[in-house]
Amino acid sequence: MPGILTATLRPYLNAVRATLQAALCLENFSSQVVERHNKPEVEVRSSKELLLQPVIISRNDKEKVLIEGSINSVRVSIAVKQADEIEKILCHKFMRFMMMRAENFFILRRKPVENWDLLFSHHQLPHGADVQAQAGGLRHPLHGGDRQGDQRDEVVCQRQGPYRRRGVPQKCKSSCMSFFSPRSFKFYLTSMFLTSAVLRKFPNIPYADHDRHHGF
Amino acid sequence: MAKNTLSSRFRKLDIDEFDENKFVDDHDEAVDNQGPDATEIDNLIRIGDTMTAFQLALRNPPLNTKNPAIKERALAIVLRVLTSFKSSDIEPAVKSLDRSGVDLLMKYIYRGFEKPSDNSSAILLQWHEKAFAVGGLGSIVRVLTARKTV
Numbered sequence: 001m002p003g004i005l006t007a008t009l010r011p012y013l014n015a016v017r018a019t020l021q022a023a024l025c026l027e028n029f030s031s032q033v034v035e036r037h038n039k040p041e042v043e044v045r046s047s048k049e050l051l052l053q054p055v056i057i058s059r060n061d062k063e064k065v066l067i068e069g070s071i072n073s074v075r076v077s078i079a080v081k082q083a084d085e086i087e088k089i090l091c092h093k094f095m096r097f098m099m100m101r102a103e104n105f106f107i108l109r110r111k112p113v114e115n116w117d118l119l120f121s122h123h124q125l126p127h128g129a130d131v132q133a134q135a136g137g138l139r140h141p142l143h144g145g146d147r148q149g150d151q152r153d154e155v156v157c158q159r160q161g162p163y164r165r166r167g168v169p170q171k172c173k174s175s176c177m178s179f180f181s182p183r184s185f186k187f188y189l190t191s192m193f194l195t196s197a198v199l200r201k202f203p204n205i206p207y208a209d210h211d212r213h214h215g216f
Numbered sequence: 217m218a219k220n221t222l223s224s225r226f227r228k229l230d231i232d233e234f235d236e237n238k239f240v241d242d243h244d245e246a247v248d249n250q251g252p253d254a255t256e257i258d259n260l261i262r263i264g265d266t267m268t269a270f271q272l273a274l275r276n277p278p279l280n281t282k283n284p285a286i287k288e289r290a291l292a293i294v295l296r297v298l299t300s301f302k303s304s305d306i307e308p309a310v311k312s313l314d315r316s317g318v319d320l321l322m323k324y325i326y327r328g329f330e331k332p333s334d335n336s337s338a339i340l341l342q343w344h345e346k347a348f349a350v351g352g353l354g355s356i357v358r359v360l361t362a363r364k365t366v
Contacts, residue, residue: 011341022356
């Protein structure tokens with residue numbers, strides 16, 4: 001990584017990586033409450049037995065990562081250091097930028113959890129022929145998923161901003177890369193994550209059930 | 217719509233409570249471990265015998281109690297011991313633990329991360345690294361899935 005490598009950075013990143021590796025062990029799990037629905041349990045939080053203990057890894061009191069896991073989904077919240085006013089403003093602007101393009105990230109959540117800056121979400125879905133059928137009911141888990149058979153992605157229709165059709169413009173892509181530089185930014189994102197597309201974009205995330213390897 | 221003119225008391229019942237498949241955490245109010253002994257550990261730290269203090273601190277973890285005060289107290293004691301270690305002493309300390317000791321240490325480390333203060337995170341990160349080297353991913357998974365937190 002570019003920038004100054006302080007003594008705590010490497011152990012911090014290693015600790016986060018190890019914890020993520022442990023937490024990102026997901027399997028498909030349909031909702032126990034509503035039949036034929038598949039909800040990310042870490043968002044719904046309806047059943048205690050499906051949730052893992054949330055853990056925090058902190059480098060100092062300003063920078064930490066919160067990892068909440070469950071049986072089929074994981075939520076990663078990142079608190080980024082903002083040292084002064086100008087950085088706060090920079091971060092705010094940058095995060096608004098990211099928020100509008102959250103669909104293209106697929107795993108970015110629009111709304112960060114209270115007091116955290118940036119939120120990633122990953123949901124393990126079933127793969128195979130019946131994904132679409134389940135996705136019909138599943139498409140908007142945060143709306144309660146009661147749109148059986150509604151295949152349109154309502155999120156996209158509602159948020160037809162100027163960038164939707166063109167995709168992310170080239171210059172925006174390069175600033176997305178600088179997201180991960182050690183300069184501090186504050187990210188303020190609101191998004192609804194696209195659950196059905198996540199798995200197709202990230203086929204190499206480990207999952208518990210190796211048999212269900214239908215063609216990707 | 218015609219209201220059912222007979223008693224509607226049944227509507228106030230929450231039948232999910234009576235579902236026999238409903239998950240309940242088993243409450244084990246068994247031996248109530250009060251956490252390590254503060255005075256003894258303080259003495260040991262003062263004379264510099266961090267190793268023994270460490271062994272003592274990891275005994276009697278307050279796993280079963282629901283009282284947050286006891287857990288806070290135990291956590292504070294353990295953190296004091298962990299932060300008083302020098303970097304070079306961490307590895308032999310971790311090696312001296314057995315499997316469940318490493319798991320318990322990991323639990324305390326993650327609890328310690330929740331309240332970062334001064335330099336505690338830096339030393340905790342080193343503890344994490346060494347404990348991970350010994351315990352592996354399994355120790356982290358056992359922290360995540362534990363129903364009884366320290």
